[in-house]
Amino acid sequence: MxxxxxxxxxxxxxxTAGAQTTVTPPSVGSGTVTTPSVTPGGVTTPAAPGAPAVxxxxxxxxxxxxGGATMPSITSPSVTAPNTANLPAINAEGSADARAKIEADGxxxxxxxxRGADGKWRGKATRGGAxxxxxxxxxxxxxxx
Numbered sequence: 001m002x003x004x005x006x007x008x009x010x011x012x013x014x015x016t017a018g019a020q021t022t023v024t025p026p027s028v029g030s031g032t033v034t035t036p037s038v039t040p041g042g043v044t045t046p047a048a049p050g051a052p053a054v055x056x057x058x059x060x061x062x063x064x065x066x067g068g069a070t071m072p073s074i075t076s077p078s079v080t081a082p083n084t085a086n087l088p089a090i091n092a093e094g095s096a097d098a099r100a101k102i103e104a105d106g107x108x109x110x111x112x113x114x115r116g117a118d119g120k121w122r123g124k125a126t127r128g129g130a131x132x133x134x135x136x137x138x139x140x141x142x143x144x145x
Contacts, residue, residue, distance in 0.1 A: 095121065098136040105142040107134060 095113045098121035102110050107125035115121050121136040122145065133145035 097140075098123075101136050101140050102134055102142055107142070110134075 095115070098113055098115075099110050102123075102125055107127045109126040109131075111124045113121050113123040119138045123134055124131055125134045126132075135143050135145050137143075
């Protein structure tokens with residue numbers, strides 16, 4: 001099939017290249033110039049080896065059966081929640097501890113502290129006149145979000 005398409009493309013390109021004849025008129029002198037008309041030649045496409053004849057033949061698409069192919073099975077990865085039972089530094093009632101760490105780091109107006117499943121405390125605080133998101137990890141390190 002690729003070979004047939006390549007042959008057709010080459011024949012079509014050759015046919016259009018031959019039809020593009022450049023005519024340069026002679027230099028203008030005292031006579032008149034008549035430009036000859038150019039008519040394109042006919043293009044015939046030879047039958048490609050192994051291709052079926054085009055004269056009324058019906059070409060059927062290949063069947064849609066699997067032909068013995070098997071689809072691989074796909075398994076979803078398992079997802080487990082992090083184990084927060086052995087997290088150090090901040091305990092379950094540790095919002096006061098987290099607030100103290102945040103204020104000791106130079107923040108004020110600490111609000112909305114919530115502990116996530118990853119054991120980190122998240123909330124909002126003010127520093128230098130800007131309200132920013134803050135995080136305190138299980139080791140007590142304060143960072144902005």
